[in-house]
Every structure is written in C-alpha cells, then in structure tokens.
Amino acid sequence: MNHTRFLTAVSAARQPSPIRAMTDLLMRSPPSVISLAGGAPNPDTFPFKSASITLNNGTAIEIGETLMKKALQYSATPGVPELVSWLKELQKKLHNPPTLTYSPDKGQMAMCVTTGSQEGLSKVFDMLVSPGDNVLIDAPTYSGTLAAVKPLGCNLIGVPTDQHGIIPQALKEILSRWRPEDVALPEKKAPKILYTIPNGGNPTGASLTTERKTEIYKIAQEYDFLIVEDDPYYFLQFSKPWAPSFLSMDIDGRVIRADSMSKILSSGLRIGYLTGPKPLIDRVVLHMQASTLHTSAFTQIMILQLLQQWGVEGFLKHVDSVIQFYRTQRDAMIASADKWLTGLAEWHSPTAGMFLWMKIHGVPDTHQLIMLKAISKEVLLVPGSAFNIDSSEPSSYVRASFSLSTPEQIDQGLERLASLIIAERK
Ligand code: PMP
Numbered sequence: 001m002n003h004t005r006f007l008t009a010v011s012a013a014r015q016p017s018p019i020r021a022m023t024d025l026l027m028r029s030p031p032s033v034i035s036l037a038g039g040a041p042n043p044d045t046f047p048f049k050s051a052s053i054t055l056n057n058g059t060a061i062e063i064g065e066t067l068m069k070k071a072l073q074y075s076a077t078p079g080v081p082e083l084v085s086w087l088k089e090l091q092k093k094l095h096n097p098p099t100l101t102y103s104p105d106k107g108q109m110a111m112c113v114t115t116g117s118q119e120g121l122s123k124v125f126d127m128l129v130s131p132g133d134n135v136l137i138d139a140p141t142y143s144g145t146l147a148a149v150k151p152l153g154c155n156l157i158g159v160p161t162d163q164h165g166i167i168p169q170a171l172k173e174i175l176s177r178w179r180p181e182d183v184a185l186p187e188k189k190a191p192k193i194l195y196t197i198p199n200g201g202n203p204t205g206a207s208l209t210t211e212r213k214t215e216i217y218k219i220a221q222e223y224d225f226l227i228v229e230d231d232p233y234y235f236l237q238f239s240k241p242w243a244p245s246f247l248s249m250d251i252d253g254r255v256i257r258a259d260s261m262s263k264i265l266s267s268g269l270r271i272g273y274l275t276g277p278k279p280l281i282d283r284v285v286l287h288m289q290a291s292t293l294h295t296s297a298f299t300q301i302m303i304l305q306l307l308q309q310w311g312v313e314g315f316l317k318h319v320d321s322v323i324q325f326y327r328t329q330r331d332a333m334i335a336s337a338d339k340w341l342t343g344l345a346e347w348h349s350p351t352a353g354m355f356l357w358m359k360i361h362g363v364p365d366t367h368q369l370i371m372l373k374a375i376s377k378e379v380l381l382v383p384g385s386a387f388n389i390d391s392s393e394p395s396s397y398v399r400a401s402f403s404l405s406t407p408e409q410i411d412q413g414l415e416r417l418a419s420l421i422i423a424e425r426k
Helices: 017-025 065-071 081-097 114-126 145-150 168-175 182-184 210-223 277-287 295-341 368-374 405-425
Strands: 049-054 058-065 107-114 134-139 155-162 193-196 226-230 255-260 270-279 356-362 397-401
Touching: 049 155, 058 065, 058 295, 065 295, 081 107, 081 134, 081 270, 081 295, 107 114, 107 277, 114 145, 114 226, 114 255, 114 270, 114 277, 134 145, 145 155, 155 168, 168 210, 182 210, 193 210, 210 226, 277 295, 295 356, 295 405
Parallel strands: 134 155, 134 193, 193 226, 226 255
Antiparallel strands: 049 058, 107 270, 255 270, 356 397
C-alpha cells in the first residue's frame, strides 16, 4: 500500500530532527561509545537518586541509581527500546497482525509509545486530516476525539451505530455517494479514514462483532480508506474469547491501532501505544520529535520494570482481575437500572468498558435535566448531546459510568435520576 496520498501537507513536510536521530542512535550504542554529541544534561546534577515503588500485592519495583539516570534522561522518540520490544511481543500475542514483522528494514508495521492514547490519536488526525476532507466516524462518539478532529476543518460524517457498533449497511449507504473509482480522484473527496471505538464504546458501551469488523474491513478495502481503531477498552472486554481486532485482520496495512494503559495500569502516568503501518508511525514519530520529544522516560521505565517483572502472563492475570471488578460494577448498575428505571428509560447491557448508555423516555433533550436539575440533586451524568458531532443537536440519551462509585452509590444515583425523570415528565 502506498500511504502518501493519505498525508496532510504538514505531515508530508516533516523532516527528522538531527539531534533526535542522534539520541535514538546513542540509545542503541554500546557503553564504549564516547558521546560528545547531543545536548543531554548530566544526570549526576539531578536531585533524584533511586526509587522503590510498592505494589498492591506487597512486592516492589526497584529503580536503582543506574536505571534512575536513564529514567531521568532524554530518551528515544518512539519509546524506551526495551518497552517497545515488550509491547511488540504483547501485540504479536494478542493480535498477531499479518504484516507485523519486527525488522525495521523488512517490517511494514511499527509501534511507538505515546503519552496516553489521546496524544497518539490527535497526532494521527493531524497527519491524515486536511481541511475539507470527509471523515467517517462513529455517531455518537468520544468527545475528546471530536475536540481533536473538529478544528482540522474536515466534514465529519457520522456513521449510524447500534449496540453492536457501526452498522455496516449504513456505512455502505453513506459510501454509495462515491464510486470506488472516485478514490483516485482527490476532487471527489472520498473519505480517507474511518475512526471507530470497537469495544465498550465511549459513550455507547457498544462493541463491534467479529462479523461486522470483517464486513467493515472489506468495505475499507473496496473504498481504500484507513481504519483508525481507538481501543482503550479492549482489555475491559468482560467475556472471553475477546473479539479479534481490526489490526489482527489487517492484511493491507490500512489499520492504525491506538492502545491505552489508562484503564488497567494508570490513567495519570499517561501511557499508550500506536501500532500501524511503518510509513505512518514514522510520520507520527517525526511529529513527536518536534513536540513532546518522547513520553516521560520515568513513566516508561516504571511501567517497563513492572511489565518485565510480571511477564505477559502476569500482565494478563492482572487484566483479568480488573475485568472482574468492572464486570461486577456493570452488574450492579444494570440491577439498579432494572430496579429504578424500568419504563422510564431503555438500555443494552454493555459487554465491555465502563459506560451504560440510556435513552430516556419522554425527554427529547437531556441537556437541561442533567446539567441543571441532576447537579442540584447531587448526581452527575453526561448528557448525550456532548457526544454528538454537532453538540447543539438534542439527544435523549445520558451516559452513566460504573467505574468509580460503589454499588450503593450507583443505586442511589439511579434512584435520584429516576425521580428527576418522573418530575420532568409531569
Ligand atoms: N479514546 C477513548 C474512546 C477514550 O474513552 C479515552 C479516555 N477517556 C481516550 C481515547 C484517551 O485515553 P488515554 O488516557 O489513553 O489518553
């Protein structure tokens, strides 16, 4: 696949930063190499010496003096090499992408560590979306994505979804405005990308089935567009086997996948990773060379020490315990919704993630109800309109999260919501 036609003028114009290239080289050099290059400060002057971080299971990860110097120093832009290698093994085990080989010369696929998946995604949009482009996107969708894409001046085309995510037939109908041969004609503005959240969607809680993914991938081949797979709730799929990802189906090199450690290791440490065709990941890395330089090396080393101690099996065991927690929370929210909201609202029980998406009966726009009345009744929810491409468009939905509150609080919260809906409809 030739990825050049997908790039914005800004992305295509990016050149490597010579000093950054030197840092990457130095990271891979043996200790005998004397470096008089680069502008790295001397870590002996830094006030921090070492760290011991206690884990919930009583063990600890140690960052000794030598490692601490590495953690406090500038590092390679695509990520601390040992962490990138660990994550590549993980991707291979979980997704076995058809085009992922690990040699930088032969491989078509590449990875980089990002400061949360949000950084990776916003750089992917900056790389691919030009003013006037048509962009296909789940409707409704994550407000953080809308914040990153909307200012780029593109035309967002919402693809209708149900509890199983994007409806392939609806996607086909949207694309019937173009002929597959229009793809070669830039003036026809055939969509170049589809953005989707495949599991436990934010806000809808929807998860795409394997059949739908296969069908959507075929449509992407027919109309030659890229798929941006934003999958922060992948590790929060409540039942096994987990659905195969778009990355696992990607025989062409048209999928860019954003993963996140935010829901399973820490949201504040800001760790995510992108996996995708090397020519595209390279462009994101060039953008990072000119902006963040790299994700915090301390964060990366801390995570790396943990992951090396756990191994992939230990990591997946931890993921299982996190799933257990969210599944129980989901069950508690569904039980409370059944108890208080039956007849007042409708919903589907999510199979992944942390959100319940409810359509409120008899309330065509939930904005006032949630932003004024619910707040004064001391229950916080998000009105559905926050996730509409056009946020001034009314929505009869609300998003309730079951991540933070106890089952008792969830029960009280939904009881308060029920009384608000009853009062609203009187
Ligand atoms: N995408 C989606 C769909 C999300 O829900 C979130 C987090 N709320 C993100 C991206 C950003 O996650 P991160 O913390 O990895 O930047």
